[in-house]
Amino acid sequence: MAKVKSQKSKAENRKSKVETQSPIRVNPKSKITNPKSPKSSVKSADSGFVPRVDTLIAGVHFDNPVLTASGTFGYGREFAHLIDLNLLGGIVVKGISAEPMPGNRPPRIYETESGMLNAIGLQNVGARKFLDEKLPFLRTLSTRCVVNVFGYSTEDYVRAIEILNAGEGIDAYELNISCPNTRCGGMVYGNDPKLTEEVVAAAKRAARFPLFVKLSPNVTDITVLARAAEAAGADALTMVNTFVGMAIDIETRTPRVSNVTAGLSGPAIKPVALRMVYQVARAVKIPIVGIGGIATAEDALEYIIAGARAVQVGTANFYAPETSLRVVEGIREFCRRKLTHLSDLVGSLRVPNGPGS
Amino acid sequence: MYDETVAVVENRPLTGGHFLLSVHSPRQAQATRPGQFAMVRLLGRSDVLLRRPMSIYDVKPVRPKVGGQRPPLQIIQLLYKIVGRGTRLMAGLMPGDKVGLLAPLGHGFFAEEYLSEAQKADEVLHVAGGIGIAALLLPAKDLARAGIRQRLLFGGRTKDDLVALDEFKPLVSSMTLATENGSRGHRGYVTQPLEAFLERNRNKKYLMMVCGPWPMLDASVKLAAKFGHRCLLSMENRMGCGLGVCLGCCIRVDGTGHGAYQRVCTEGPVFWSEKVIWEKENLPKT
Numbered sequence: 001m002a003k004v005k006s007q008k009s010k011a012e013n014r015k016s017k018v019e020t021q022s023p024i025r026v027n028p029k030s031k032i033t034n035p036k037s038p039k040s041s042v043k044s045a046d047s048g049f050v051p052r053v054d055t056l057i058a059g060v061h062f063d064n065p066v067l068t069a070s071g072t073f074g075y076g077r078e079f080a081h082l083i084d085l086n087l088l089g090g091i092v093v094k095g096i097s098a099e100p101m102p103g104n105r106p107p108r109i110y111e112t113e114s115g116m117l118n119a120i121g122l123q124n125v126g127a128r129k130f131l132d133e134k135l136p137f138l139r140t141l142s143t144r145c146v147v148n149v150f151g152y153s154t155e156d157y158v159r160a161i162e163i164l165n166a167g168e169g170i171d172a173y174e175l176n177i178s179c180p181n182t183r184c185g186g187m188v189y190g191n192d193p194k195l196t197e198e199v200v201a202a203a204k205r206a207a208r209f210p211l212f213v214k215l216s217p218n219v220t221d222i223t224v225l226a227r228a229a230e231a232a233g234a235d236a237l238t239m240v241n242t243f244v245g246m247a248i249d250i251e252t253r254t255p256r257v258s259n260v261t262a263g264l265s266g267p268a269i270k271p272v273a274l275r276m277v278y279q280v281a282r283a284v285k286i287p288i289v290g291i292g293g294i295a296t297a298e299d300a301l302e303y304i305i306a307g308a309r310a311v312q313v314g315t316a317n318f319y320a321p322e323t324s325l326r327v328v329e330g331i332r333e334f335c336r337r338k339l340t341h342l343s344d345l346v347g348s349l350r351v352p353n354g355p356g357s
Numbered sequence: 358m359y360d361e362t363v364a365v366v367e368n369r370p371l372t373g374g375h376f377l378l379s380v381h382s383p384r385q386a387q388a389t390r391p392g393q394f395a396m397v398r399l400l401g402r403s404d405v406l407l408r409r410p411m412s413i414y415d416v417k418p419v420r421p422k423v424g425g426q427r428p429p430l431q432i433i434q435l436l437y438k439i440v441g442r443g444t445r446l447m448a449g450l451m452p453g454d455k456v457g458l459l460a461p462l463g464h465g466f467f468a469e470e471y472l473s474e475a476q477k478a479d480e481v482l483h484v485a486g487g488i489g490i491a492a493l494l495l496p497a498k499d500l501a502r503a504g505i506r507q508r509l510l511f512g513g514r515t516k517d518d519l520v521a522l523d524e525f526k527p528l529v530s531s532m533t534l535a536t537e538n539g540s541r542g543h544r545g546y547v548t549q550p551l552e553a554f555l556e557r558n559r560n561k562k563y564l565m566m567v568c569g570p571w572p573m574l575d576a577s578v579k580l581a582a583k584f585g586h587r588c589l590l591s592m593e594n595r596m597g598c599g600l601g602v603c604l605g606c607c608i609r610v611d612g613t614g615h616g617a618y619q620r621v622c623t624e625g626p627v628f629w630s631e632k633v634i635w636e637k638e639n640l641p642k643t
Contacts, residue, residue, distance in 0.1 A: 074602035082360050082600075094602075102617040109597050109605035111443075114404045116597065120604045123618060267403050295403070318598035319398055319408050320457075321360060 051335030053328070053342040055089070055310050057287045058210035058235030060171050062089040062144050062310060064328045065342060066300065069291055069314035070095055070148035070174060070214075071120065075134035076141070082321045087328065090144035092238075092312060093134065095176050097150055098160040100126035110247050110256040115266030115293075116315060117245055119259035122150060127163035139169035146212065150176035154199045158206045165208040172209050175200065175234075178216030178241035190216035190241075193228035200232035212289060214238040215280075217269075222276045223283040230284045238289040238312065239280060240273045266315040267293040274306055281307020281347055295323055297330020304331075307347040358462055359385050362400070365454045366432060368447075373517030374439040375488070376448055377414070379432050385460040386416040386430040391496035392465030392591060392627045395435060396599035398457030399446050409443045410596045410606075410622070411435045412492035412568070413461060415524070433460065436491040436521065462599050463626045466496050466566070466589060474587055475500055478564040481507045482586075483529070484551055484577050486569020487514070490521050492591040492626075493568055501528040509533070510554070512547025512573070516540040548576040555584045562586065567630075568593075578630040588630035594621045609634040 055065045067090035073079060076091045085091070103123025110117045125133065130147075138145045147170050151157035157175065164170060177189035177199055189195045196213075204211050213229040215222060217240035226237055242263025247256040255261075273292025281288055290308030294300050295316040303311050316323040335342060363382040370376055378397075385395070396408035414436040418428035439445050450456065475481050481500055483493045490511060500507055509525050512535035519534055519541060526532065533550045534542030543550045547569075555563070563584075567577045568591035581588035597603030599622045607618035608625075611632050619625070 071604075072602065074600070078600050078602050081358070103604060103607060106606075106608055106618075107595060108607065109595055109603065111405070111407050111595075114406065116407060118597070118603070118605060123604050123607065266406055315406065318600075318603055319406055321600070 049336055049339045051332060051339075051341050053332050053335060055342060057289065057309055058172065058212070060144060060210055063142070064089040065304065065308075065310040065331065066090075066324050066328045067092055067144075067146065067289065067310060067312045068317055068324055069312040070176065071118075072314045072317040075130070075138065076143075076145075077134075077137045079317075079321055080137075083325055086142045087325050088143045089310060089328070090146055090171070091138065091141075092146040092148055092174055093130070093138070094124055095122050095148040095150045096124055096127050096130050096160060096164065097122065098127050098156055098163060100124065100129065105258045107256065107258055108262075110262070112245070112247055112264065112266075113268065115264050115268030116318075117247055117257055117262035117264055118242070119257045119262035121259070127160050131164065131167045135167050135169055144171040145169055146172045146174050148174040148176050148214070149203070154202045157199055157203050161203055161206040165206070170209050172212055172235075173203070173207055174212040174214050174238055175203050176214050176241070178214050178218075190225065191219055193224050196225055196228040197232040200229050200234050204233035210235040212236040212238050214241055215276075216241050217273060217276055217292075218244050223279055226280040226284050230286050234286060236287045236289060236309075237280065237284065238291060240276055240292055243269050243272070265293070267295055267299075269293045270299060270302075274302055277303055277308050278306040278349070294327065295320070297327045297334060300327045300331060301334055301345070304342070304345050305347070305349050307349070309346050358459065359388070360457070360459050361385060362455050363433075363458045365450050365452055365456065367452060368450045370448075371520045373513075373515065373520070374448075375518075375520045376437055376439075378435045378437065378447065378450065379417075380435075380456065380458060381419075381431060382433050382458060382460070383429060383431040385458060386433050389413050389416050389430075389433065389461040389495070390465045391499045392467075392492060393461035393463050394492075394599075394622075394626055395433065395458055395460035396462060396596065397435065397443075397447065398459070399443065400455055400457055402446070405443055405446060407443075407597055408457065408459060408599060409437075409447070410462075410593070410599060411437055412591070412626075414491045414494055414521075415498075416495070433458070436488065438488045438518075459599055462622060464624075466591075466627050471496070471564070471566075471589060472500070472503060472505075474564050475503070475505045477562070478587070479506070479561045480530075480563055481505055482551070482554075482563045482565045483507060483509045483511075483525075484547065484565060484567040484569070484573075485509065485511045486547060486573035487512075487518055489568035489570070489573075489591070489593075491568075493566060494521065494524055496566060497525060497528045506530055510535075510547050510551050512536065512543075512569075514538065546573065546576070548573060548580065551577065552580055555580055555586070559584065565589065565630075567591070575635055578633070578635060581630055589627055590630050590633060591627050592621050592625050592633070596622055598622070 104121030213234040245264035270293030290303030291312035415434040535547040565588040597605035601623035606621040
């Protein structure tokens with residue numbers, strides 16, 4: 001049932017991108033549809049207001065603000081027979097490292113109240129195999145492709161990026177400095193502003209495509225890390241990764257997940273992640289991609305009003321693969337009802353008589 | 358594989374907290390092959406998020422065969438036991454209720470390969486522990502149609518766990534039962550009569566098809582190796598998606614690097630026993 005809608009448009013974009021190559025990253029498409037256009041621009045007499053829901057992040061133009069989160073959508077193809085992938089704003093692929101990774105010992109997941117714990121351990125095919133076997137399919141889609149990158153050291157991150165730079169069809173990188181489940185892994189970077197600056201700066205120097213940085217929520221003050229990433233050259237922030245949690249089998253007195261601790265995701269984390277997006281939106285100038293427990297358009301709109309310019313749907317992909325498309329439709333419907341474009345909603349929170357953090 | 362919202366036809370309570378859930382889903386029923394599974398989603402609940410993986414126990418027409426015409430398959434049956442939050446909620450499903458069903462999933466019992474292996478063997482031994490029985494009915498029917506001789510060895514905690522015997526009876530030449538409390542059949546684990554049987558029939562060649570809890574799988578694999586029989590395991594594990602993307606259901610297999618872990622939902626749920634690396638942490642305790 002795979003539907004291929006606008007292959008052509010992406011192919012054309014690719015062509016122009018090759019011509020303009022880095023360091024110029026502005027997608028030609030964005031000139032045609034600048035989301036910052038005035039509110040009254042598109043109105044039709046009979047059917048009423050036609051809202052614009054496209055969004056521009058770090059020079060990358062997304063047809064709509066809904067992306068699928070890394071680690072919850074494989075390499076895209078796994079969902080091709082379930083939903084029309086071309087209707088997604090973007091796909092963020094499973095975290096890629098320079099070399100293939102086997103991942104953690106099972107058991108790796110456990111369901112909790114309104115959420116799930118996972119400690120997969122970043123099992124992945126490695127950067128070269130990704131380019132050879134996974135990217136060609138993603139290239140056939142009009143949907144934007146963001147590649148999540150991780151490593152154990154600054155050199156690892158840079159090496160992965162250097163390999164991936166050869167990939168045609170990658171629109172941006174998402175630097176994972178926040179995975180809670182790998183030994184001396186990403187989160188070490190995400191907890192320390194100095195290390196964050198170091199790895200982001202090195203990745204930025206190496207990267208041929210715009211760099212999103214995915215932040216960890218497992219910190220005392222996330223604005224400190226957000227500012228560090230911005231100062232080091234991050235083009236955008238994805239926030240947030242999973243919250244470190246755990247669960248215990250009281251019968252055997254053993255942890256439910258072999259890694260003992262694991263990352264909590266799902267609706268359970270939404271209020272906390274939302275608060276972090278709100279705080280950081282006021283602390284940095286670069287765009288924010290909000291993520292954490294989004295399962296409905298209302299969830300996504302909360303993030304957008306708090307300051308996110310796009311959102312990612314994660315855990316919901318596991319149990320309801322159509323969620324992202326429902327979220328897109330719901331956002332469009334909301335904008336129609338409110339006679340507003342998406343860009344006018346971003347960071348539009350009203351705090352009556354309040355201090356607002 | 359189809360992702361559908363389907364209606365409950367019947368949710369029949371059996372002994373020992375077991376239920377037989379029948380849903381109306383022609384497309385999924387007709388696509389099902391022996392050994393495949395389904396992911397069940399309870400709709401309208403945000404506290405129980407993930408779908409539950411379950412063997413497809415049987416596929417049936419709405420009404421039995423009348424005259425010579427074979428009616429189309431329209432019903433999927435799932436046999437389950439209440440073990441936690443999700444299955445407790447499932448037990449409350451009523452006819453007409455809707456559930457989400459992603460099915461059929463996994464490659465099942467290797468289609469042609471297991472049939473040819475079964476034909477090479479003198480007999481097929483189905484070895485089931487508890488709810489593991491649910492994975493073996495469809496292959497048993499398939500093998501019976503192909504004229505393969507089969508036996509069932511089935512163990513549970515008590516006699517109430519020994520469900521589905523009536524379904525197996527016409528398909529197998531004998532049924533050996535075991536219960537841990539001795540309420541029916543051999544007192545102890547099913548692997549004990551299995552070992553005795555293999556000992557008595559050292560000159561025969563068997564294809565073993567095994568599904569059950571980890572210690573039983575472990576013991577069965579060791580017996581298969583000791584007596585030199587080929588053995589297929591239908592594995593169970595916690596699953597996040599059933600689609601091959603969450604990598605939550607991986608088990609350790611014979612391989613290195615990225616290939617050291619394989620997904621039960623995609624590369625399985627059936628594996629040749631020699632492929633599985635038998636570590637204690639390979640499966641969660643249930």
